[in-house]
Amino acid sequence: MRFQLTDEQKALRAAVRDVVGRSSAAGAWGLVAPRGGAADVHSPAPLVDRGFWRALGELGVFSLRLPEVDGGAGLGLPEAVLAFEELGWALVTGPLVATHLAAGVVPGAAAGEVVVAAVDDGFVEWLDAADVVLGDASGAVALRSVDPLTPLHRVPAPGRTEPVAVLLTAAEQLGTAARVCGLAVQHARTREQFGQPIGGFQAVKHLCAQSLVRVEVARAAVYAAAVTGDVVDIAAARLLADEAAVRGARDCLQVHGGMGFTWESEVHLHLKRAWVRARRGGGNTESEELLAADLLARAA
Known part of the structure; x- marks a missing residue:
């Protein structure tokens, strides 16, 4: 099976890479502040860069799969995969997947105005930085994450992974x-x-x-x-x-x-x-x- 990207898919991939490459919230490290050494990554509760989050929303990262009548791009999973591949490449921080899945369900998520976290397999990422949490996060206990840029909490009841x-x-x-x-x-x-x-x-x-x-x-x-x-x-x-x-x-x-x-x-x-x-x-x-x-x- 051959996978040949269309010109539109190539343009989408290039646009995402350009945005994450120019942002101080992403760059090569995905830091929440410009690179400056250990002080940038040892914060006990890293915050989502709201300006960059809105930039991702304006680019359509969170609304890619929403129908056009609902304000989305009306694209499919292949395009979403291309976008998230670039986000992973740039080490972008924040609950990207949860916010993407919440577009069209949680007001403001599609535009990047709202940060959405989700309970996943007994854990929730970016709980303290989220405006909305999907799933039961009651009784959440903060953990020391191996990744200093991804704060974690453990919750008693595991969530469902789509x-x-x-x-x-x-x-x-x-x-x-x-x-x-x-x-x-x-x-x-x-x-x-x-x-x-x-x-x-x-x-x-x-x-x-x-x-x-x-x-x-x-x-x-x-x-x-x-x-x-x-x-x-x-x-x-x-x-x-x-x-x-x-x-x-x-x-x-x-x-x-x-x-x-x-x-x-x-x-x-x-x-x-x-x-x-x-x-x-x-x-x-x-x-x-x-x-x-x-x-x-x-x-x-």
Whole structure:
């Protein structure tokens, strides 16, 4: 199966990348303030940049799938996946998936005027920064998140994860996987050791090559799931995208060495974000069980 993007889809992808690239709320790190070192990322409760959130709303990120009569773009899952891939690539902060799903349901969500969080698999991201919380968040307990840019709370009652949310999370993971693959290749080309670029060493070549393979396999699966909308395809795409993001970020960190752990580098932030996303509903266990049930049903 071949996936050839239309001119309109390419333009959408370029527009999203342009907006997140120019914003101080996104940039390369996705910081809530301009880059300035550890002080930017050690805030106990990072806030959503409301100006940037409205910019995403004006671009149509949250209203992409709303019908035109309701003020949306009237597009589909493939276009939403392309947009969220770019958001993942730029490490954009905030409850993006929850706000997107709330467009048309929660007034102001589509325009980026309202920040919406959602209870997901017993956790809720960005609870304190949200104007509206979907699901029961009573009794929420703050957690120390591995990702300093994604505040987390645990809630007693897990929420229900919609297939679209699972797919959009996979798209974000795909963006992260592509970003860290590019960072690893770039560093391998420029960092020298023993008088030559480290990319000349076989072990580093293998790490970069394997990362690229995982990205392309995950991309094919995510794009296919966006076209079919099938829950089994979405589960497979999520598993592949989670693996591509987490393993790709770990390998990128390996290529960078100790430099990748410093606050001057964005590499460790990509790994931490990939870990947090992988814990969302629709992750490993849930998707694996869905795929296993489908295989057993086919065998029967």
